[in-house]
Amino acid sequence: MDPIQSLLDLIHQTGARCRLFDMGRRVSKVSAEVFGRVEQGQIAYPQPYLHHAWVGLLMWHPKEPQRNAVWFLKLPLDEQGFLIQAVRDDLLQRLLQNISGLLDGGPDALKDNPFSFKPDAEKMAIFHAHAKVVLGLPASQHYEYAQHYFAGQLGFDQWPNLGLQGIADIVVRLEQGNNEALLIGALAQLPDAPLQALCCALEHVEPSHRLMQALQPRLDQCLKQHGGDQGMLAALVRALSNSTSDTFRQAWLSRILASERALETEVLVAIATRCCESLKDPALLQAFLERLAAGDTGQNGFSRVMADLMFMPALRRPIMQAFRNPERSETLSAAIGAMFGSNFSSH
Missing domain, CATH: 1.25.10 (Leucine-rich Repeat Variant)
Structure with a gap:
């Protein structure tokens, strides 16, 4: 297994397909390429709202729909609108600790996660x-x-x-x-x-x-x-x-x-x-x-x-x-x- 260095890596390794949405000012699609560059600190998050990136992730397994999952993450940004790398690393650690929930598509993958939120x-x-x-x-x-x-x-x-x-x-x-x-x-x-x-x-x-x-x-x-x-x-x-x-x-x-x-x-x-x-x-x-x-x-x-x-x-x-x-x-x-x-x- 390759080392997991980003959220998209982690999702990819569970075998899920993923579609990302910005959930801040309005619900709109975000390409995986753009989000990947945001994760690597190469570009600022394009649609910040209240100094955060509000992201909805839809993950699905075409052959095992029972493992489909939805995450809503609210990620703090720095003064320039870049994702704070320490936050991203903390989020990954928390998700890896709940890896069983992650692999089963269970709801506890985001249990007690300070970065999760519920949209209106x-x-x-x-x-x-x-x-x-x-x-x-x-x-x-x-x-x-x-x-x-x-x-x-x-x-x-x-x-x-x-x-x-x-x-x-x-x-x-x-x-x-x-x-x-x-x-x-x-x-x-x-x-x-x-x-x-x-x-x-x-x-x-x-x-x-x-x-x-x-x-x-x-x-x-x-x-x-x-x-x-x-x-x-x-x-x-x-x-x-x-x-x-x-x-x-x-x-x-x-x-x-x-x-x-x-x-x-x-x-x-x-x-x-x-x-x-x-x-x-x-x-x-x-x-x-x-x-x-x-x-x-x-x-x-x-x-x-x-x-x-x-x-x-x-x-x-x-x-x-x-x-x-x-x-x-x-x-x-x-x-x-x-x-x-x-x-x-x-x-």
């Missing part, structure tokens, strides 16, 4: 939906109900029976059958609660331009209101955050940031945590920073959001440039000064 119900539903696709299994028993519901066959008031898993299954299988068309046809008539749940599921996939266009009237309606929509605008931000159409996404975000509703904590947090890719755009970033500095989150919220965003390698430099923009407002200057101390240089 929404992410768990999306992960399970992906796992069924990867393993070539049919969707859950909730899938058919969700299809009938979005087709309008049950009455849109029947949403209390619509489980998160059914929504997750339909979203992960958006391109199968007529699932996308069902959703497009239903959007205008959906009550707020199922629409919100659907929007929060859509952030984990890449909704098409057509689907986003169908959501547009609901966004227009939201922007005309002055709050009180119980998180609907924040959910719409999440729905568009991973959309395939950059121009559409940027246009939506510009409109949201131009409205007074962009001062609301929930809306600011949704943009900060879900729209990191869009915030690379200097004009959008500047508008976002101005809203965050003036918004309901206060100075504490500003500092916490910025600490998380500046931890992302792709955003650190654009943020520092925006901080030094001579056109920035007094409010933003004061927030930056309070975060870094008044001697922060604007040159």
Whole structure:
């Protein structure tokens, strides 16, 4: 047996096949090659969230399905976003001590492991939906109900029976059958609660331009209101955050940031945590920073959001440039000064 030097080595030696998912800001696939390089300390973890790598591992044995296993690991990163090697070594030691559970696919492989975590119900539903696709299994028993519901066959008031898993299954299988068309046809008539749940599921996939266009009237309606929509605008931000159409996404975000509703904590947090890719755009970033500095989150919220965003390698430099923009407002200057101390240089 070769010496085990990484998590992927260990999994490989159990004979399992493995698929990795990032479970931080949203559920998305991570290639084994990228994760291997992260493990070796060659690159920073590409999607850090709250200074950790949140990873879901789906392991399966095609001929022995009873040995299939799922691990969720929360791994601390250093100041540059690299995996702390001592942590990785500690994790490996702990897993090797539980090797019997590991080889049997038993649940005790992660017993008492300080690096394991349990995703929230929404992410768990999306992960399970992906796992069924990867393993070539049919969707859950909730899938058919969700299809009938979005087709309008049950009455849109029947949403209390619509489980998160059914929504997750339909979203992960958006391109199968007529699932996308069902959703497009239903959007205008959906009550707020199922629409919100659907929007929060859509952030984990890449909704098409057509689907986003169908959501547009609901966004227009939201922007005309002055709050009180119980998180609907924040959910719409999440729905568009991973959309395939950059121009559409940027246009939506510009409109949201131009409205007074962009001062609301929930809306600011949704943009900060879900729209990191869009915030690379200097004009959008500047508008976002101005809203965050003036918004309901206060100075504490500003500092916490910025600490998380500046931890992302792709955003650190654009943020520092925006901080030094001579056109920035007094409010933003004061927030930056309070975060870094008044001697922060604007040159």
